[in-house]
Amino acid sequence: MPASAPLIEGKDLALSYGQQLVLDRVSLKVSPGEIVTVVGPNGAGKTTLLKILLGLALPDAGRIQSKPNLRIGYVPQKLDIAPTLPLSAKRFLQMAAPQGNRAIEAALKRVGAPKVLETPLLGLSGGELQRVLLARALLRNPELLVLDEPVRGVDLAGQADLYELIADLRKQMGLGVIMVSHDLHLVMQATDEVLCLNGHVCCHGHPEAVSRHPEFVALFGPRVAETMALYPHHHDHVHK
DSSP: OOSSOOSEEEEEEEEEETTEEEEEEEEEEEOTTOEEEEEOOTTSSHHHHHHHHHTSSOOSEEEEEEOTTOOEEEEOSOOOOOTTOOOBHHHHHHTTOTTOHHHHHHHHHHTTOGGGTTSBGGGSOHHHHHHHHHHHHHTTOOSEEEEESTTTTOOHHHHHHHHHHHHHHHHHHOOEEEEEOOOHHHHHHHOSEEEEESSSEEEEESHHHHHHOHHHHHHHOHHHHHHHHHSOOOOSSOOO
């Protein structure tokens, strides 16, 4: 983990909807140049946790600390587009880019999708759409990327490419990254730290350690844990 101060840190976050406890004393932090992946079953509170970190939901307890004036780029879990809306990738990005068309073209090139500029959003493949959403997040010149299932609707080969792209962006731009993922077989290569969530933090730490943790194995089964353990975990930096 990088030695610099965290970009964002949540401490003992708790939230209930009525009588349902969604998050119970959840803590995490993300530092510059670090990728943290949140995994867990459906209904575990993963997206709710991201909303609290983004300021889109208020916790009942706990607190958020972040770097002053922290710039955040956000890629949502899904984008609902009306089928009658003739919206091109360029027009979609213009709504988030006061810098102008040159910045848009540079962002699309950075995410490996320079040719989709004039393509209607509804005509994009799953992988192309995710790259456009990522380009939109980069237009904010972020210090922290928040990604809610960033490979949703993308085939297996495309998933690996997107995770590699995210890792490259982290390296090139010094970004901190927090993402929710169901792609457990790719987590080992794509992240520095895993936080396993099921309303509370079941376990967290380096992917190798999490894949062997009894609570992780109980949630996802021994086959998933064994598969994760087979994936090498490569770094170009050193954990504390």
